[in-house]
Structure formats: structure tokens, C-alpha cells
Amino acid sequence: MIARPLAVALLLCVLAPARAQAPLTLVDDETTVATMGFDFVDGQTLLIENLELQIATKAPVKPILWIFRRGDEGPYPFLPIELAKDVVRLTRYYEDSGFPRAQVDYEVELDTTDNAVDVTFVIEEGPPRLIGEVTFAGPGQSSVQDALPPDIREAWGDFKRRTALREGARLDAFALVQLQSQTLSWLRNRGYAWADAGAEQFPDSTGLRADVRVKVNLGPQARIGAVTVEGDSSMSANVITRELPFATGDSFDASALAEGQREVFGLGLFQLALVDVAPEAVRGDTTVPVSVRVRRGPSRVLSAFTGYFSDGGITLRTAATHRNAFGGARQLGVNVEWRTGIASGIGGTGATSVSGGPIRDFRAAVPFRQPYVFDRRLSYTLQPSYRVRDDEIESSVQAEVANTLLLTLAPLRTAALSLTGRSRDLSRGLGIRILDAGRIDSPLTPFLPDTLRATTGVLGLDVAWGTLDDPLQPTRGYVVRPSLSVAAGDIAYGRARVAASVTRPIGARTTLVSRVTLGTLLSTGGADPDSVGDYVLFRDQLFYAGGTSDVRGWSSAQLGPKTFSVTPPALTAGVIPDPTLLTSSRDVNYVGVGGRYKASASVQLTLPLDALGPQWGAQVFADAGGVWSPSTVPAGALLRAGGTPADSSLADQLDKEGGLRVGVGAGLSYLTPVGFVAVGLGVKVNPSYLDLRQPARVYCGASIYADEPNCVSPLGQDETPGYVDARAAGVAFDPTVIPVRSVVGVGFLDAFLRRTQLYITIGQTF
Template structure:
């Protein structure tokens, strides 16, 4: 043990303390023999940190009482037992009791050097359980127990070679700082996993049920080949569940044998199992207090007689019955499954014993964890009422609605019994806030648009009010836009939302094969202001309606001018100006419906969102566009999520003699539509300039499989995904699809036909903000297609 001496004047006292500390168990209790007497005064000397009142509390008598030798001996023993003193001595003279103590130093700080496997808080909690921690007296026995506890924690994580040393640093006021020096060493790796007694399933099949494994091509990253006691316990349970889900109710697995090499680096795991018999279900029945719901509750049983028994399905049955009883107010309902086996016939009778308990009221709903977000923002999403029957379905809906706000990393709902009652609970809503402000920066690279940049600032929960305010700016070689929007989801107390937006867009269809025309180019500029309202019509359904004023101006060089002679202008835009004029003013009326049952707005794992929308333009531009979209999320096990997305847009001019306004065409290709193709490149191309024109109809479809990133378990903030995209852009009212210009951009084969792509990507809610990276391969690209395979986007949260 090394002692660091920072204060010279404490050197002697600390040395004395440490000597006494190490010999305390050998020092006899000091209380001189004397005859009983009436106490006139009590004196305590040697205290530095402890209060005199604490010492007096251990005395059996006070001034005026009779003090005996037995009481003195008992007092010394009790003061030693506090662990605060190295030495306790009681002497008496002239009816005065003199108590001399030598205090042990108090641990003022704990420092861990060289520790990476744990954080300080975790180890501090573990050390308190063995009586060691800040504010405690320094005791050699508890110091040794503390080192043993740290070593034990490392062994649980597979660090069998970890060594622990300590340093004591004296501090003023009889305090001491304790520093633990840790040499973690490497985690032992699993080199072999063996099974004995398995007959039905091979060892390779059983190894696949385990998280811990032998070294493989990805274990260098996941660390799954590194041994830990927690992992061993989890894998043992996984093996047990594997057999129980296949009807082996008599399955037994003994305590795994762990063999470690002499250098403490390699581990061999040996499992001994007894598979027993496989059982099929002979009888399924309900018992207990069924509340007259026999037939209804029986519908929740997910197994049938004659099937092989499956423990996971039995647990699902229990969950469903308890959930249904919870919807009826039986918050504390318990359902126990009791399988009774018949080894002679290999059959099992399964009984579900139902104990609904008392019907429960919700007394109060408490909100916690919200620092910025106002209580009312959370409370208005809660569908469970206070002083009403407990309803599990309403509570689940409340949790999902709060989660869908997107303001919180976690949302937990728990219940606590009201003291003194048997039929009341309080609901506790605990949230963990996340940054809801977003500064996003994006960079894209394509074969045509080259580098493009985008940025914006958005606050989803401004001043904790639950309202949204944002500014988004995009700028590229050919396109620019700026949008300011504000959304109040509770514009009225009944839940009607209002969104106000002001926007500017500048757009020029482009073709990289036409030389730079920045000074003499055509442009489409749009200014608009709109207001939309959303009216809830059910728990998950909302109707939208609103109006937007929009001004459009198309700037083209005049025919015959010098600019026109040196500028390649899309013929479609020439025809638009000749038909509608350069400037137009239009009022856009929109109406729509949306249904959203997703469980989260941040990273959905289940549920769906469906919407129908219609936009009608009245004024200089008379047209309509109908749209439909759907998103569906399907959980696959506990780790995977399969997502489907589809959308259809279809537009026409009101008059059959009017063309659909080309400036209202819809585009596809690139981020958000069909990855692998350049932005806006799908669909018709101008026959004169070769520019991307878009179309009046568009169909998009996407399938995406989200998978947990290796080593992150169930963390939804970091996931990788596989995807497949499909889409097409076409024109309505005409069977002709322009294929471009041979000189400018080339002729494209079937530009209005379907395009497909597939690829892989990574999504991460990083400390710097959301990051998404994707690489896509165009599957059926045609001659003349513009491709864009790699894309990424990163933002900063605040």
C-alpha cells in the first residue's frame, strides 16, 4: 500500500492513524476498573469530524446518574462497533467520566484510475453494498472488501486478469482521498463451447441460440466472443427457452462449467443438458375468477389442443388476458400458467389460473422528468382520466401519443399503490427529454448536379410549448428554396392544429451536358403563403383543410434575342409561357385525411400511417392533384423492423384543352424517392434541351428492413438497414413520353418506365445530430439514366 503525503503537518497523525487502523482488532478495550459513582461531568476529547452528541448517545447514563464498570465496558464496545474510531479509552477521576477517542479518517473522495469497463457511479453503488464509500470511515476490513468487490465486478465481465491497487491521500480535517489503480487486462475470449446430453438438437443448433460465441469474422467488432458472467446467465436462459418453446417441459440444464487457461485469456464453456420428453397439449382450460368472461378470455389463448407445447405462446396468452383485464380496470390482475405433464403419454394439461384482484381507480397522474417541456404538453396527450377506472388500453395509447411527439428519448408509465387503499393507484409518467432543436447540414453528390448543399434550423418544442418553428434552406447548382413554417398542434383546446408557412422557391430544370448558363438562364420563381388546419375526428384520424396563395414567375429569354440564341431553353417551358403567361397568381385549396397508429415519431417499430390528399388550383392555373400515401411498420422479433412505404400522385388540368402546368410537375429520383438515381431525373426529358421535366403522375414504393447495429442490442438510435426502391414518373392526358435530346444529355430509353434500386444504409441519432448514409445500386437502369449511388446527410441537434 502506498501513501501519498500532500500535507507535511498531517504526516505524523496519518501514520499514527494507519498504524492504529491496521491493529485495531488487536487492541484491547480500554476501561479502567472502578467502583460505581454518581457522574458529575462527562468529557469527550479527540473528536475531529464526529459530533459530541453522537458519543453521548452511546452512554447509558448522563450527569447525575450512576456509572458502573460494566457500563464503561459496554460503552467502549458500542463506540468501537460504529467503525468510526481506531481507539476508545474511558477513564474516571473525581466523578468525571473522560472519554478519549482517536477517529478514523473519513473517505472524502473516490477516484478510479485505468478503469474503462465501468463508470464511477456503477462501482460507487457496488461499494456501498459492502460498506465502503464517500462519507464512510476508512476501515482496513471494508477497504479490503471494496477491492475484492471491484475485482468481482471485473470477473463478471470476463476480466479474469484484472488487478486492483489503492493509494491513500491525506486531506485536511482528518479526511482521506482513496484512489484505486486498476489494470483491467483483456477480457477472456471464448475458444470452445461444448454440449453433453443433447440428442434431438445438434451442438451447432444450440450454439446459435447463444449471444456469446467463439471468434468469428465479425466478433472483432461486436465483442460477442468475449466472456462475461452476465452473458453466460443470459445464454443459459436462452437455451432453456429454446427447449421449452419446443415442448420439452422436463428439460434441465446444469450449472455451466467454465474452464480458464493458465494465462487467464481463454475460456471453454461446457453445458450438460437433459432434454427429457416432448409434450403435446391434451387439454387447455381456464380456472379461477373469470368475471363471467369465460368465452371472451378463451379467445386470447394462442395455442390449441394437439399442438406441441410452446412456452412463449403460453406467456403471450398470459399477457393478452392480463391486458384485457387491465382494460376493464383490474390493474393488478395475475394469470398463472400451470402445465401438468403425463410422462406416460407425453401429453400436458395446461391450466390458466386467473386472479383479477380488485378493480382499480386511478387517483392521480404524475408527470416527471420534463425539464423544458410544460406539463400541459404531456398531459393533453394522456387518454387515461384521473378518478376513473384504470384502463390499460388508454394508458398504452397515452404512452404512444407522448412518444410520437418526438420530444423524448424514453417514455415510461408506471403505477404505484396509494397507501392505505386497496383499490387506488397513481400513474407516474417519466420522460427523458432529448434535444428538439435541429440544425441540419446536408451534402449530396451526383453525376449531374455535382455538389449540392442544404441546411436549416428547426425547433419542434419551442420554449417547451409543444409548438414547432422552422426555417429550411436548400441551395444547389440549379435549385434554391427557403421555407419558414410554424405549427401549433393545439391551436384550440379541442386539439385542432394550425400550420402557417411562407416559402420561396427558385427552380431551373437542368442538364449537365448543356454548358453553364447561369448568366443567361431561364428560371421559375415561386412565392407563397398558406394556412392549414387539422381537425381530429378520432384517436388516430385527422382531417386537414387549408388554402395557400401562390405567385409564380417564369423568366425566359425572348425569342430572337441574343440571349435566346446562346441559351438552350426547354420547349415545354416555352409552351407553358405561351399558354399561361410569364406570371400567374393562384389560390390552392387543399383537403386531406390522415390516420396514424405508429408507436413512435422518432423510430417507429409498429403501426401505420395512411393519408389521402387533394389540391385544387383556382385562378390563372386551374388544375387538381390527388395523392395517397401509406407507411406500415412490422416488428420482426425483438430486433428487426420491416417498413413499407408507397405513394401515388395524379394531376390533371380542369380543361381538356389546357396542358397540366409544367411548373407543377412531380419529380422522383434521389434521396426520399428512388435512391441510386440522380435527383429529379426520372420521367420525361425535354426534346429540345434534354432537361428533366418531371410529370403529372408519380408512383413510388419502398421496402426497408431495419436491423440493430452489431453490438448495440435494442438501441433504436443506431441502426443499419437494407432497402429496395421503385418508382416511375409519367404524364397524364398524353401517351407521349419525351426521351430527351441526343446532343444535350442523350436519348433515354423508356424514361417513363419503372426504375428500381436496392442498397444498404446506416441511420444514427448521433450527438452531432441525425446522420444517414446510404449506398444504392440501380437495378434496371437504362441507357441515358443519370445515377447517384452514394448519399449522406448529417445534422446538429440543440
């Protein structure tokens, strides 16, 4: 047992640099690694997480916060022999990365109390090797361009100018492999199925500059031969082959094979789908047979989901799908979503519905999809659906039938033409419950629109056009999504919306994402959003702002013009509730009014968070947006029509809620197999008057938060009289008397909570 510690000590004495300060003779089999780091003498080019992947020496990662622990708890033995090998590994990695003169050393310090060492790799990168001339040559140094057919020579010249290697850039092994792969892809996408390419570098006498030569062997141009389907005898081969973008006799195109594989897998029937050159193909032949190999998955799929919304409570979602319901890969499904209202409003955040209970929303749909309509790129979906809605504004039933023809040219390049028939029923007798000053003094039902039943036909066009380098973790690309719809029937309108986002890298792992959204609504028939009887029919077509995917810092639809939704409890069965008899702050809520025009923009900087691991990231963002030309119904026809000074003064305040609002914030994200899971905090930079105040406090005053809450107090007895108090006294409502308070009641914390909004997202929502 003495021999190994002695050998270790001798090895460290020989290999360790003179800088090492540890008594290395005390290192034994029980010595562990406490910390491990890197010290860069002349600057850092390569990422630390990539350097860590090259070495065997590991150390525990100290979490920033206890909730962010990662990795196991050890052990982390100190192995001097592996440490010496790590120096060689890092040196080779730097050489492969384009630093031929890199020098790697290490320092070891021993803490005899814990019998643990601190290891530091000292790296001097030196000058990089730069790219000189990049050339392409065929056999015997012949010209590749001369060997190509005339019709693709110009495209070959464009390819050479767009290659990944640029003269004067750092030359590393990855760049050579990338150039070789790009060359092969270009040739195989243009008929050269058997093309071969290899990239070589030729350093000069200094070793700091190297010319690159790509040797190319074209082989013959080939065509697609027989196409065979293997692996599923129960499915007609035609159902599979019709999804392929090529046929026998077409010029060979490797990208078409990859596209065909995506199309076959996209049918949803197969666990595995491979489209490739058949094993029996003879290299160099001008005819290339293609094999399609599939493995069938389950035809019947049942999925279920449960979640929680502060307003809708426990939410249940289920979907049952038959992926080959009538043969031919046709799909039939049943989708159900139910916001039950159970346990809604935890912490006093839930709104009250028109019927007086929690918000409920039930939706059911039966989608049917035909995957092939005259062409593999066209599919058709028929979806009847039914919705029962009881929220803070309306109680209604809606039935619709949607017909959608989808054209898919490529991922993120689609166009959907839809024709939807929709019937909406507001005759359940519950009405529309937003603040109506004309009815506030008597226990009447909320107003009912003139049109209780509305039937509408909508023709829509939705387009997505863009490209991303990675759909889950994009670092470069753009997506534009224009949408246009025209409706006729009991309500008629034209609606247009466009959303665009651009992602650009500004560092090795840092990206900048920008987003813009614009929208406009034009009523074209007799119905008008400014009409009391028609307002609710336009509710889903007006534009709103705020929310996780819009302007963060505000909750959904809460940025911009808003009014009050007031739902008092019924004191006696069969008696219509009196809006003045409120006993809970939950009975008063803000609701977005909606506008005809919308504009919003966002800029987000995504940064790596190496202290927590390579999957972690941080975001810093600034959002801005607004809604303009809101409906005049809430503030005008319903509030000012009351005729009292309090009505007019509150309406004046509601008119000031519009304008451009700005939110800033930051968050953390973690990359999962389904995309990023992010949590963050948005802060309102320029909140409106109502943004900073509880709705019940503005409406009722402080008395609603008393030990025995009520909404109307005798004049002078409420320390902060609200709108209802002022109206009862026949005086104007004074907005300045309502302080910035929330349910917490602690000065600075109250203001902070009213200015902020927590958000959680799953997947790429930006």
C-alpha cells in the same frame, strides 16, 4: 501456482466429453479462447445470438471486412469452471424455451502454438413441449366469464380465441409470461384496476405436452378518482389535464392512462411525463386516484444541421423553437434551410442553375402551433414561409401561408385538413431553362411563361392510417397514406395520391416489406401542363419517379420522361449566353418532365446479418414504377417546334423514355437509436436510352470531352456527333452513334456506373 492448473486439468478431464481432442493438461492461466461456436445435432430452433447471451465464455469475432470490426479486442480468457457453468445455463435456457430433454455438451481443442482453444457447444434439442388445453379460472375454479358483466362477456370470448398460446405450439416460459400480461391488460382496460393473473403449466407423464391454466382474481370494477398534477407549479394544471383522455368518474382504463402519458409528453414541454395510479391508492377500492408527474424541460431549443448534396452543395439547416411562447404550451419557431451551392458538383455530378452558377435554394418558415382546439385530439398550425429557388429549370420566388388542422386519434392514425395560399413569382428575368429548339440558334434568354406571377389557393386532406409493432424496427403492420388536394386561382387542379406499405415476418428475424404508390393529376381550369406558358406552374404538382424512397437504381425524378437543361456560361458581362457555346459537360443535365399519372411498387426482404452482430441486417429488393401522360411541352412545343430533322429525331427519342422500369439491388443496414442507417446499390434492369448515356454526350457529342471542349464541331470532325452537331448540319440526329460511356472511360465499368445508383438512408423510409 501449480495447484490451479492442476485443478483446471482435472476439471476438464472429468467434465469434457470423450470427443475432445485437446491435450487439456497443458491449459494454464494464459490460455485464451480463439473461437467459440455451436453444433446442433438434430436441428436449430433458437437464435445463436440469444444463446450467446446466456453464457460467460466469449471469443473474438472475426470481421468479414476490416471496416466491419465490432466489439473490443479482448482479452478472452479460457475459464474451464465458467465453461462448465455455461453448460448448465444453456440447458436451463433450453428447458425454459420448451425443450425439456435438451442435452448440451462441449468440445475443446487446444492449439499449443498460440495457447488458445476452440470451444464448440454441442446441442441436441430433443422434442419440444407442446401446448395442450388452455383454460382460465377464477378463485375456487370458478368461471371467469360468469363473473364478468354481460356486456363484455362476448369480448372475453374473443380474447381467449386470440391469445398468444395455441394448442399444439411449443410452450416456453416467455409464452406464459406473455399470456399473463395479455390477460391483465385486457382486464385493466375494462375497469378491473386491481385484477391479478398467474399462468401455470401442468405437464403430462411424458413431459412433452402440458395444459396451461391462468388463475384470475378480478377484484372490483373501479372508476377514476381525483386527478392530481405534480412537478411543475409554473404550468397551469388545466393545460396538462386537458390532454388526458379520461376524467374523474370514468371507468378505469389502463390504456387510457398510457395514452394520456403520450399526449402530455407530446406537448414537447417535459423531459419526463408519468401518468399512473397514485401512490396513496388503496388496493381493492372502487375509486382509483391518478397522479400525473412531470419534469419541465427547456422552453427554448436551438438546433442546427449541416449536410451535403451533390447539386446544392453544402447545406445548412437551423431551427429555433419556443415551446411555450404565449403560454398554454403554444409553440413558435423559426426554421431556415439554405442550399448554398458551395462545393457543389464534386466529381462532376452537380447541375448548373438557370443563373449560370450552382443550384441554390433558400427556405424560411415561421410555424406557430396551438396544441388544443376544442378537443385534445385537435391541433392547429399556422406557417408562413418564403422560398428563393434557382435550380436547373427555373429561378423563382414563392411565398405561402399554410393553415393546418390536425386530428390525431393514435400513432399512425391522423388526418390533416389544410388551406394554403401561395404566390409564385417568375419575373426575375431569368426564365425557364429547358431545351427550346426555337431559340437555340440565337443568344436569347430561355422562354418565360405567359403567367409571370401566379396566386393559388389549395385545399388539402392528408390521412395516415395504420399500425406497426415497432416504429423503428417494424416486423408486422401496415400504413396507408391517402392524400387529396384541390387548387383554384391562376392554376386549378385536382391531385390525388395514395401510398400503402405492409410489413410481415416470414421468420424469426426476417421480414418482407411491400409498398405501392399511385397518383393522378387533373387540371380543371384554363391552365394546362401541356401549355408552354403554364408548364412550370404545374412543375411541383406533376408526378416523378426514381430515388431512394421510390424506385432505387435511379436518382430522384430521373426515371421516365426527361429532357435537357442547358445552361451555357456568359462569356461577357451583360451578354446573354449562347446555348451552343458550352465548354463543360456540367452545363447539360437531364431533368424530369413529370407526368399526370404515376404507379410504383416495391418488395424488400430484410435478413439478419449475424456475422456482423445483432444490429446488422441485409436487404434484397425489387422496385418497379413509371410516370405516364407527361407534359408535351419539352418534346413537342419546345423541341419539335424547331422544325429541323434533328429536332424531330431527338423529340422522337424523348418520347420513348416512358414506360414501366424495374430496379433490383441489395444493401446493408445498421440499427441506431434513431432507426436504421442503410447503404446499398440499386441496379437498373431495363434502363432507357438516356439512362445509359451522359446528357452532354447526347447533346454535344464527344467534342465536349475533348482537351479543348466545345459543343459544336464541323461536320465529320466529331467522332460521335451529338444533337447540336446534327442540327448545325441540317441532318437528323442519329441516337445509335452515341455510345454508352461515362466520365470513367473504361468499357464495362462505364456501363456498370450508368446502370447503378448508390443510396444512403437514415430512419425508416420504406
